[in-house]
Amino acid sequence: MRELSDAELAKLLDKDIFHRISDAADSLGLECYVVGGYVRDLFLERPSDDIDVVVVGNGISLATELKKQLGRKANLSVFRNFGTAQVKSKDMEIEFVGARKESYTHDSRKPIVENGTLEDDQNRRDFTINALAVCLNKKRFGKLVDPFDGVADLWDRTIRTPLDPDITFSDDPLRMIRCIRFAAQLNFYIADETFEALERNAERIKIVSGERIADELNKIIMTPTPSKGFVELYRTKLLHIIMPELTAMDIVETKNGKAHKNNFFHSLEVLDNIALHTQNPWLRWSALFHDIGKPRSKRWEPSVGWTFHSHNTIGAKMIPHLFRRMKFPLDAKMRYVQKLVELHMRPIAIADDEVTDSAVRRLLNDSGEDIDDLMTLCEADITSKNAIRKKQFTENFRIVREKLADLKKRDYEREFQPCIDGNEIMKMFNLKPGREVGNLKKILKEAVLDNRVPNEREPLMQLLKEQVKLMNIGR
Structure with missing residues (x-):
């Protein structure tokens, strides 16, 4: 200034x-x-x-x-x-x-x-x-x-409306999100009377098109510290209207002395961690959405406490509806976010256990070219205040990355899909499309992924013939 x-x-x-x-x-x-x-x-x-x-x-x-x-x-x-x-x-x-x-x-x-x-x-x-x-x-x-x-x-780093903020925001409710966007972009404060008007007029955002809202949100998520904008959206209750999937995570329950973390503020912390490493807006959205399945998956199990089993799968299934409502693109960008939400627990599960070649190879196969982004998301997801556990995860993720690099090098020219496909299986054993063919394809793929059989025609053919005989199918 x-x-x-x-x-x-x-x-x-x-x-x-x-x-x-x-x-x-x-x-x-x-x-x-x-x-x-x-x-x-x-x-x-x-x-x-x-x-x-x-x-x-x-x-x-x-x-x-x-x-x-x-x-x-x-x-x-x-x-x-x-x-x-x-x-x-x-x-x-x-x-x-x-x-x-x-x-x-x-x-x-x-x-x-x-x-x-x-x-x-x-x-x-x-x-x-x-x-x-x-x-x-x-x-x-x-x-x-x-x-x-x-x-x-400007000198006071303050966002304020020229005239009555209630009139300004009621006339054009998109200005409410623009107000928060400018505060986040410029690292400014919102004047008290202006902020109070945001709270009073939040419901007016419902008359604004999804496309215009999405445009402003994409600008907020690309700010240096995007949590600032989303906290302000939350405080004004605008976020409750725009993205209730996020505000549903703002709950902490305690039972028998056991509490789970606040997954909303955890997700904002992950988002800020990601923002330090990438200008990819869809990786940032993946960070914000990675735990949206937790409210629907939350269960109390007396032996272990609060659980969120399959929250990644539930969250991935929520993405298309959310993107459609928000007028976000329904193309490869949506599928990218869906994939990262679905897979974000896999590297964590690998890092929490013995890091085997087989597990890493499967991860690489499922994530494809997005593996580096997935690993960046998982590393950003380490927000534990337990220094020992955080150090353990960080070290294990380092090992996962090393194994990924090693496997990429070794498998550079190798296809993960078996060189014998379904059409050849049907022709060879006189089968029609169906469960039997699917099971045989799965057996071959599992053998390749586990590195039990090289992805070469002769050893795969031998395995195939053995399985057909065991399953008593074909001619």
Whole structure:
């Protein structure tokens, strides 16, 4: 964060593109300002490529004039229904919009829009730190317009709405998640009155489309410490509405003096651990979702206490429904998350026991190319406060990784699928598709995975003939 005078702002904006916008605006007699995130990030010394320009008048006409000046170097896209235009070239993208004032109906976040002044436009902005505007007209080039003390809020690291937060959030409920997203991205605090309005208006999030919510959540999960955003979503009760599968984990039960851990806050800890190692958003989502099956699998067993048997399988089955409801992609990304949730207990079970070649080979076969991500997830899942147990798991995971590397090297050219397939088995023994063929295929695969038989035709054929004779099937 740095203090910037108007002269210093003018110097930072001393770029060809801003002077071209200035010339175009003056030639048309239009008042124009660069606004929002670009200005905010100048003060925060953060890189920003999003340039938004507000025009007091017709924003499309200014964009059109700028395109004429830039010629073939730029493309112009006009969205007349929204009164906006975009000028895009190889290294920049500028959005133009006419200054406007907005009003809303209670059942929609789509505003009724009217032409307005710069003041009207700043009044409709979501937060004070995004309501900063710097004039681009030649006579006032670099002049900051900050009616809501947004610069002071930047210094205080505070997220606050320009006007009544209840109106701001009720008008456009997506702003509630954006509020938390900015707090998480910038490591800012949410002002008390703004936070209280988030709590009061949480139910309004139900009118927002899943796609818009998902977009904001993906930005939150990619922040340096994503738990910060999810804790704020939880505190405001927004998370209870958006992802009840997560808040269902926020429970600790005690019976006969035995308690289980809070799996919600454990999952947030795992998420933060993962965030230290990867920019893969779907690995981060896997970390957050890895224990969502625990509330449904929880049982009390007097001899051992609380158990969560098969929570990984239950959690994996929950993923498609969750992704569908959240409008997350239902493609390979979903299957990736589902796989990691399903398999996240396997390396732990191996590490907790003797690390055998057979177990590691099966793990490698089932996880495929995602094995490194799975191991990273499992290592992040070590949140035990017992130093001895944590050290034991860490060491065992190291052994698992060593065995994985060794097996990958030894099996580089080796297929895990037996070289004799189901079609050949049916033809050889005059069988129809069914359970018998499936059992024979399974026997061959188990033998290969356990390294009892090399994946070569002759030894596999010998095993196959023995099993057919034992099972008394075929001709």
